[in-house]
Amino acid sequence: MFKGRDIISIKDFSKEEILHILDVAEEMFPIAEGRKKSNLLNGYIMGSLFFEPSTRTRLSFEAAMKRLGGDVIGFAMPTTTSIQKGETLADTIRTAESYCDVIVMRHPKEGSARMAAEFAKVPIINGGDGAGHHPTQCLLDLFTIRREKGQIEGNKIALLGDLKYGRTVHSLAYALALFKVEMVFISPPELQMPKEVVEECREMGAKITIKNELNGLEDIDVLYVTRIQKERFPDPEEYKKVAGSYRIDLKTLEKAKDDMIVMHPLPRVDEISPEVDKTKHAAYFRQTFNGVPVRMALLALVLGVVE
Numbered sequence: 001m002f003k004g005r006d007i008i009s010i011k012d013f014s015k016e017e018i019l020h021i022l023d024v025a026e027e028m029f030p031i032a033e034g035r036k037k038s039n040l041l042n043g044y045i046m047g048s049l050f051f052e053p054s055t056r057t058r059l060s061f062e063a064a065m066k067r068l069g070g071d072v073i074g075f076a077m078p079t080t081t082s083i084q085k086g087e088t089l090a091d092t093i094r095t096a097e098s099y100c101d102v103i104v105m106r107h108p109k110e111g112s113a114r115m116a117a118e119f120a121k122v123p124i125i126n127g128g129d130g131a132g133h134h135p136t137q138c139l140l141d142l143f144t145i146r147r148e149k150g151q152i153e154g155n156k157i158a159l160l161g162d163l164k165y166g167r168t169v170h171s172l173a174y175a176l177a178l179f180k181v182e183m184v185f186i187s188p189p190e191l192q193m194p195k196e197v198v199e200e201c202r203e204m205g206a207k208i209t210i211k212n213e214l215n216g217l218e219d220i221d222v223l224y225v226t227r228i229q230k231e232r233f234p235d236p237e238e239y240k241k242v243a244g245s246y247r248i249d250l251k252t253l254e255k256a257k258d259d260m261i262v263m264h265p266l267p268r269v270d271e272i273s274p275e276v277d278k279t280k281h282a283a284y285f286r287q288t289f290n291g292v293p294v295r296m297a298l299l300a301l302v303l304g305v306v307e
């Protein structure tokens with residue numbers, strides 16, 4: 001079902017397929033923690049091509065591969081490669097695929113992962129394409145919600161922040177729509193969720209409220225906070241207008257449900273005050289860890305080592 005498949009957009013997966021990935025990730029959990037040893041991917045090589053900065057996505061993919069006994073080649077800075085000499089993305093992918101069994105790539109251009117998948121024979125896993133998609137983050141976000149709240153259905157989930165340029169919230173909104181949860185999109189007016197995402201999610205049966213103010217958190221079960229994607233603003237003046245316009249601190253959380261969790265794909269800039277870290281609400285570092293078992297599951301599935 002998954003062998004040889006590309007992971008480009010969460011929209012390419014059914015709810016059943018998503019749940020299967022999460023179940024495999026659950027089995028990988030003790031290996032991700034280092035409590036159980038595994039050689040499942042011994043002899044396999046993952047190509048890690050990062051054309052854009054990354055900490056969690058790249059490191060957790062590498063950790064996932066290595067904890068399963070596999071190997072990793074790649075680059076974290078395209079400036080050290082022949083791209084610097086003018087080589088095309090197509091030629092870079094063709095070269096990389098001749099050295100490895102699966103490619104994880106992150107690129108600033110929307111659609112780049114889909115394009116790479118068209119000419120690569122090995123599976124391409126999209127680690128983020130511009131403001132487009134971030135399917136593996138989405139899967140680890142779903143995995144986190146299910147682990148923390150017991151299930152995905154039935155939760156009221158608020159997505160807060162840069163909903164315009166944030167690829168993690170685009171992917172997550174589509175996935176949550178499959179689970180028919182209630183969603184609240186909270187952002188400054190300039191950074192609202194793209195219309196097509198809202199419309200499509202509504203057509204899928206999601207109940208969505210759109211707000212420009214950070215209030216009414218009383219009945220929220222999951223608050224998913226995002227950073228303003230400064231690097232995607234065409235005009236720095238536009239960024240200045242919205243910078244620092246929302247922040248979660250102890251005061252914001254006063255009225256929240258006792259068991260509301262705060263998630264964030266990270267990196268954070270100033271949108272979650274560090275004082276929140278030690279509260280029972282903070283789930284973002286556990287969320288970061290969950291990237292390892294989820295990416296283990298994806299690698300093992302697309303390489304056909306587990307079904």
Ligand code: NCD
Nearest residue numbers: 056057128168227265266267
């Ligand atoms: C996110 C990304 O790269 O889209 N980070 C991540 O993968 N954990 C979020 C962000 O950069 O704000």
